[in-house]
Amino acid sequence: MNKLKLLLAGTVAALALAGSAAHAERGTDGDLKILFWQAVSTMNPFLSGGTKEVYASSMVIEPLARYDEKGELTPMLVTEIPTVDNGGVAKDLLSMTWKLKPDVKWSDGTPFTAEDVIFTWKYCTAPDGGCAQAAQYEGVKNVEAPDPHTVKITFEEPKPYPYSAFVGAQSPIIQAAQFKDCVGAKAPGCTSANFGPIGTGPFVVKEFKPNDVVTFTANPNYRDPAKPAFATVTLKGGGDAASAARAVLETGEYDYGWNMQVEPEVLDTMLKAGKGVLETAFGTQVERINLNHYNADPALGDKRSTKEAGPHPSLSDPAVRRALSLALDRDVLVEAGYGAAGKPTCNIVPGPPAYASTKNDSWCLKQDVEAANKLLDDAGWAKGPDGIRAKNGVKLSFLYSTSTNSVRQATQELVKAMWAEIGVDAELRNASASVFFGGDPASPDTFQKFYADVEMYTNNFDGGDPEKYLAEWLCDKVPGPSNGWQGQNIPRYCNPEFDKLVGELSKTADLSKREEIAKQLNDMLTEEGAHIPLIYRGQVSSRSLKLAGVKMNAWDSELWNVADWSRAK
Amino acid sequence: MFTYTLRRLLFAIPTLLIISFVIFALLDLAPNDPTGDLPLTIPPEVREQIRASLGLDQPFLIRYLKWLQQFFVNEPLNILESLTGWQFGDGSRMRVLSWATRSPVVDLIVQRLPQTLWVVGLAYLFGVLIAIPIGVISAYRQYSIFDQIGTFLAMVGYSVPTFFTGVLLIVIFSSYLQWFPSVYDTNLRVTDVSTFLAQVKQMALPVTVLALYNASQITRFVRASMLDNLHQDYVRTARAKGVREQAVLLVHVLRNSLIPVVTVIALGVPTIFSGAIITEQIFRVNGLGQLLITAVQGADIPLVQTLTFIFAVLIVLFNLIADVLYGILDPRIRYD
Numbered sequence: 072m073n074k075l076k077l078l079l080a081g082t083v084a085a086l087a088l089a090g091s092a093a094h095a096e097r098g099t100d101g102d103l104k105i106l107f108w109q110a111v112s113t114m115n116p117f118l119s120g121g122t123k124e125v126y127a128s129s130m131v132i133e134p135l136a137r138y139d140e141k142g143e144l145t146p147m148l149v150t151e152i153p154t155v156d157n158g159g160v161a162k163d164l165l166s167m168t169w170k171l172k173p174d175v176k177w178s179d180g181t182p183f184t185a186e187d188v189i190f191t192w193k194y195c196t197a198p199d200g201g202c203a204q205a206a207q208y209e210g211v212k213n214v215e216a217p218d219p220h221t222v223k224i225t226f227e228e229p230k231p232y233p234y235s236a237f238v239g240a241q242s243p244i245i246q247a248a249q250f251k252d253c254v255g256a257k258a259p260g261c262t263s264a265n266f267g268p269i270g271t272g273p274f275v276v277k278e279f280k281p282n283d284v285v286t287f288t289a290n291p292n293y294r295d296p297a298k299p300a301f302a303t304v305t306l307k308g309g310g311d312a313a314s315a316a317r318a319v320l321e322t323g324e325y326d327y328g329w330n331m332q333v334e335p336e337v338l339d340t341m342l343k344a345g346k347g348v349l350e351t352a353f354g355t356q357v358e359r360i361n362l363n364h365y366n367a368d369p370a371l372g373d374k375r376s377t378k379e380a381g382p383h384p385s386l387s388d389p390a391v392r393r394a395l396s397l398a399l400d401r402d403v404l405v406e407a408g409y410g411a412a413g414k415p416t417c418n419i420v421p422g423p424p425a426y427a428s429t430k431n432d433s434w435c436l437k438q439d440v441e442a443a444n445k446l447l448d449d450a451g452w453a454k455g456p457d458g459i460r461a462k463n464g465v466k467l468s469f470l471y472s473t474s475t476n477s478v479r480q481a482t483q484e485l486v487k488a489m490w491a492e493i494g495v496d497a498e499l500r501n502a503s504a505s506v507f508f509g510g511d512p513a514s515p516d517t518f519q520k521f522y523a524d525v526e527m528y529t530n531n532f533d534g535g536d537p538e539k540y541l542a543e544w545l546c547d548k549v550p551g552p553s554n555g556w557q558g559q560n561i562p563r564y565c566n567p568e569f570d571k572l573v574g575e576l577s578k579t580a581d582l583s584k585r586e587e588i589a590k591q592l593n594d595m596l597t598e599e600g601a602h603i604p605l606i607y608r609g610q611v612s613s614r615s616l617k618l619a620g621v622k623m624n625a626w627d628s629e630l631w632n633v634a635d636w637s638r639a640k
Numbered sequence: 641m642f643t644y645t646l647r648r649l650l651f652a653i654p655t656l657l658i659i660s661f662v663i664f665a666l667l668d669l670a671p672n673d674p675t676g677d678l679p680l681t682i683p684p685e686v687r688e689q690i691r692a693s694l695g696l697d698q699p700f701l702i703r704y705l706k707w708l709q710q711f712f713v714n715e716p717l718n719i720l721e722s723l724t725g726w727q728f729g730d731g732s733r734m735r736v737l738s739w740a741t742r743s744p745v746v747d748l749i750v751q752r753l754p755q756t757l758w759v760v761g762l763a764y765l766f767g768v769l770i771a772i773p774i775g776v777i778s779a780y781r782q783y784s785i786f787d788q789i790g791t792f793l794a795m796v797g798y799s800v801p802t803f804f805t806g807v808l809l810i811v812i813f814s815s816y817l818q819w820f821p822s823v824y825d826t827n828l829r830v831t832d833v834s835t836f837l838a839q840v841k842q843m844a845l846p847v848t849v850l851a852l853y854n855a856s857q858i859t860r861f862v863r864a865s866m867l868d869n870l871h872q873d874y875v876r877t878a879r880a881k882g883v884r885e886q887a888v889l890l891v892h893v894l895r896n897s898l899i900p901v902v903t904v905i906a907l908g909v910p911t912i913f914s915g916a917i918i919t920e921q922i923f924r925v926n927g928l929g930q931l932l933i934t935a936v937q938g939a940d941i942p943l944v945q946t947l948t949f950i951f952a953v954l955i956v957l958f959n960l961i962a963d964v965l966y967g968i969l970d971p972r973i974r975y976d
Contacts, residue, residue: 106823110926110934112740119740120678120690201693203678205686256693259742266743280751281741282934283826283926307823309924309934314810314822321815322822344815505939508680509673510687516671530680557684 098289098302100638103618105630106325108315110282110308115265116241117195118258120203125240126329127285127306129628131178132243132270135169135188135222136234138626140352142423142535144234148175148183148244148271152234155580164229164580169237171220176292177246178275185216188237190247197255207235207242231580232536239534240628244271273299273634283308293634300620300637313337319613320347327621328613329629332478335410347615351411354625355422355540356531356608358413360471360486362386362395362600363524364563367470376521376563377551384465386524390450391467392600395525396435397443398493404485405606408478416607420537420593423626428590431597443493452494460494468496469524472516474507479527482605486527497525512556519550521561529608535626538585541592542573544601564601644975645964652956659952663945664704672939674739694739707945710736715746738943740935745946748931755826756915756927763847764912767854768905772898774855775862779870780889790859797856806849806922813845820845824925846923850916854908861904865897872896899969906962910954 111127113119136152139145144152150170153159160167175183192214195202212227214236224236236242246269253261266279271294274287287304307325312332319328320341331338331349338349364387366380374380385391401415417435420426452460452467460467471487473479480501487497500523501507502516507528515522532540542548543559546567550558569592576588597604610625619639624631674694675687695703714733721727735744774794778787814822821842830836869875870893878888915929924930928947935943967973 112938113742115742118742120675120682120686122679199693201690203682203686203690205689206681206683259693259737262743262747278827280826280926281738281743281748282931283751286827305827307825307924309926309930310823310921314807314922314924317810317815318823322818324814324821324823505673505676505937506671507676509671509676509939510684511671511673514671528680533681557688559683 097293097296097298097300100300101302103301103304103327103633103636104325105304105306106315106318106328107306107308108310108312108328108330111285111306112282113265114268114276114279114285115245116243117200117202117204117245118265120241123308123329126628126630128243128268128270129240129272129630130274130287130304130633131272131276132245132268133272134239134243135171135237137239137628137631138535138624139631140622140624140626142354142626144238144535148172160233164226164231164233166223166225167230167233168217169222169224171222172294173220175271175294177269177271178290178292179246179269180292181246181248183244183271184219185222186219187244187247188222189214189216190250191244192236194245194250194254194258197258199256200254200258202258204241207239209235211236229578229580231577231585232538234534234536239626240631241533246270274304277303295634298634300635304633316341316613319615320344323347323615323617326615326618331412331611331613334408334478335406335412338410345616347613349411350612350614350621350623351609352623352625352629353414353422353607353609354531355420355537356529356610356625357416357419357421357604358482358527358529358606358608359419360395360525360527360603360605361521361562362392362602363521363526364565364601367522367524369522373552378549383524385452385462385467386469388450388452389600390446391452392603394443394446394493395490395495396600396603397439397446398489398495399486399603399605400438400489401436401605402438403489404482407485408482409606409608412609412611414607414609416604417597418593418607419596419602419604420541420589421604421607423535425586426537426589426593428593430590430594435597438489440492447493454494458491458494459496466496467494468498470500471497471525471527472500472502472507472518472523473527474504474518475501476504482527510557517556518561519556519558521550521563526561527605536585537589537593538573538576541576541589544592544596545570545573562601564596564599566595566599569595641964641967641975645960648960648963652960656949656953656956660708660945660949661704663948663952664707665700667941667945668700668703670939672941674939674941677938706734707736707942710734711946711949718746736942736946738935738940740938740940740943745943748943749928749947749950752915752926752928752931755824755925756913756920756929759824759843759846759920759925759927760850760912760916760929762843763850763916764854764908766847766851768858770851770855771858772862772901775859776866776889776894778859779863779866782867787863790863794856794859797852798860802849802853802916802919803922805852806846806919809845809849810922822923824923826926846916846919846925849919849922858901858905858908861901862897865900866893869893869897899966902969903962903966906958906965909958910951913954914951 107123109123111123113124114128116125116128133147135149136144136146146152148171150172153167153169171185177183192208195204196208210226210230211224213225215223217223249264249269253264267276273290273293275290277286277288279285285306289299289302315328316331316333316338318324321344323346363376363383365376366383367376371380405413405415415436417431418428447460452462455461471483473483483499487499490497506514506516507518510517510519518526518528544564546565548558548560549563550556572588572592579585579588612629614621617639620636622632675690714735717728738745738748774790778790781787810822813820824842828839830839875888875893878892915927917929917933920927920929932947967975
């Protein structure tokens, strides 16, 4: 089976090469049909931070630079990536300068200049605008244009990793002329601009039907006269993941289907039709179980899971935290729920490869029930008559919550069974995703409130640098009533040494040192049991064999190189 | 009859106002959040700003009154403007905006209506057309083979959910036989014979699924109502007078039997507009049903509020129509 797959992949690659060589003309390959089972709501990613909107708009509007399929920065609208070495980033790390390509045009034929870049910054940081990507511009003091093709960004404090504003699919450039009357509170009113932004990308919006279908045509002013190969694109939305997979893999109605969150065995049967293949890429998503460091006893009422509640009666014991991790067979969890879309992991920062630590793989990746049992025995947690361990009247019985999703519920069942082997009981609970992730301070079921002992979900970071992500485990980021339950340190982990090391990371510019510190931070979190990393989750999409040029990318938009896609011959 | 209708219409106003308030309060109390679907990489401060830009930082009552003004004053004025070309005031007024798309809700509904009316409406029509003859014959030949099969099919059609029949039809007719597409193309314009055929093809599966479901419901009503009438004295009288059996059945019995059936059909009309949530999702018809369910999932409160309120209006209206129809069809019933 594997050999066959390899052979198939080889053939496809050969076809792809042959295909791309034969094409040297724009718009010769007809219609490209893409299926997103979550329909696109708007083409302005600043008004909706949803992945589907970011991806769809990436065909039209582009950032200055984006990440390629290996997670490395590639210039798009600029001549090169500014670094300290080439003088693009100032030595004091307080400013950086981007050199724009001189002859880039908007799809309406007007020239693309530094003014558009400045406008984009002003648009997204305007008060009352509610810009969903405002975090990309954090720490930016000013953006100015020394000349029409140079953009200078100054930062409020030294930025060792400055590639955030105008970089990646989340931070594209919009046209100043089109959006000049849409700044701040006026942004939602500009419906035609939000549905059809003028861009520099390979395609232009022809018609936009919100939450249904988008049609694109090739951009006549695209900077590469030979691209894109497709004359039009139809991006249909709606339905569910399984039927989307069927439309690409079985009936062949569509060329590309985004986000195939479908049980592995269902996908396998569909693949047998031989009409398409799966494309997988691994970015930074990790499914993890957070261990509550504060007491979540319902008897505490509003105090539970806050500092006033005090430390958790059993999870504050390091032996318990480690035993819970040792008891898990991650390979089984991957096989049952994720297939090709998951790998066992013990890291919270699983990539880019240079940042991925291997330090804890030896003890953590393999299930070791015996060691877990011994650990608990030694720590004084003795099994009671019901088979559940207890110490001083505290039982190892946990409330285990997550969001409603068939894969997550199956994983919960498996984890519960694995924990039962070491005398730990779990009560399973799930809440609708829009409630669980909704962050409504009035709701007791949000993941921020964490009114449970352990909870499971996936989180990740954008782009190639984990600094901001690792800063989520700082002591002052613990959610609680004082900050309206906002704050990303969900496990309520607090270690002054960790805080100090994060501070060091934010001052370090040397790349290899940054990698070193990031790994250390990641290892601290795993070793001290802030959480139990479970699965390194990949993105899976499906592609018809009739489509060539797809380079699956987990660091940027999956459609990042749609200009290079072509019909396989 | 006229004063009765007028009285009912006036009475509908406070009813609808209360309904709109209850819907708004329910949606407000539900623990949903419009930023809940966003990636976790978007930090909490930014989420707070997004919520504020949606107006969620204002008190409940203010938001409700704003919606009332937008829906009952601004939107009708807007429709009037676009119909007549007149302008009221400066022409710029706050419309009901969807949170997910940031575009006017009414425009979204207008965009979705055609496919919902075509697919769900046609399925309702076919359902009725299939149901009446089957119901009549089933009742006339009670306990015959035809009746048994009809009853069996109605039970199957009624009890097997559309998410099963829909997927079953896709697997058979789209995946295996490849006769019909599994994805509905809302961009298709019927301009010539080939596009007409394409439209028929893409409507075939969803219409079949829904027609089967509708027919199995209505056919039971027809059969029951026919059975009630077949044993009435007037039928015996007609037969005794030597009226032909066909005339007895189709003129006397059927007409009388249709009175309750017509009201059932009228009461079912609002469900056409509310779409067929599941069937629309399966075939990606993307009509009003899909609009509603994505809005519910994304906590797009203005859209859910407006859509459910329009459905409430339709239900109140068709209840009235059913009552009036009953009075017209059955001379024994007088409201005045």
